[in-house]
Structure formats: structure tokens, C-alpha cells
Amino acid sequence: MSNVAKLPHQKELFGHPVGLYVLFFTEMWERFSYYGMRALLVLYLTSKTTAENPGVGWSQGEALALYGWYTALVYIASIPGGILADKFLGQKKISYSWCNFISNWT
Numbered sequence: 605m606s607n608v609a610k611l612p613h614q615k616e617l618f619g620h621p622v623g624l625y626v627l628f629f630t631e632m633w634e635r636f637s638y639y640g641m642r643a644l645l646v647l648y649l650t651s652k653t654t655a656e657n658p659g660v661g662w663s664q665g666e667a668l669a670l671y672g673w674y675t676a677l678v679y680i681a682s683i684p685g686g687i688l689a690d691k692f693l694g695q696k697k698i699s700y701s702w703c704n705f706i707s708n709w710t
Contacts, residue, residue: 638678642671642674642675645667645670645671645674646667646668646671647659648660649662649666649667649670649671650662650663650664650667685698685702
């Protein structure tokens with residue numbers, strides 16, 4: 605058991621910092637949207653172009669190949685991003701730069 609005293613300005617909920625709950629729900633919804641969109645990606649790519657909700661009309665093999673590349677690049681991209689953050693920019697600058705890139709790219 606830790607004997608660290610709680611600072612007077614730290615709010616707690618059930619013995620945990622309030623920010624922990626924000627972190628948990630942010631991570632939960634991020635994962636929900638990521639895994640949900642992965643499934644919808646394949647459905648969209650394989651849907652016929654003449655259907656009621658038209659898709660791209662790819663074969664299942666082509667769609668799964670792109671799905672594999674997408675999944676791999678999500679995990680692989682963290683390696684150069686981590687190196688760039690650790691060696692050159694730092695956590696805050698790389699986060700701001702990436703958010704700026706994403707917001708201007710989409």
C-alpha cells in the first residue's frame with residue numbers, strides 16, 4: 605500500500621483519479637470505432653456498384669488484401685512515429701503535428 609498523500613486539488617471517483625475514467629472511455633470508443641470500421645471496410649469494398657447501397661465492387665480476395673495492408677500499417681506506423689517522437693520532436697509536438705496533419709488531410 606502506498607503512503608502517498610493526495611494533493612488537495614486532485615479529484616477522485618471511487619478512489620481513482622477522475623482523468624482515469626476519461627482515459628478509459630476515450631480508449632473504449634476509439635477501439636470500438638476502429639474495429640467496427642475495419643469490418644465495414646470489407647463490406648463496402650465487396651458490395652456491388654449497382655446495389656441499393658453501392659460499394660466498390662471488388663472481389664473478396666482484393667478486399668481482404670487491402671484489409672490486411674490497412675491492419676498491418678496501423679501497427680507498423682507506430683514504430684517510425686515513436687522513433688520520431690523520442691529522438692526529435694517529443695510527445696506533445698508529434699501529437700499536435702499528427703492531429704494537424706489528420707485534420708487538414710481529411
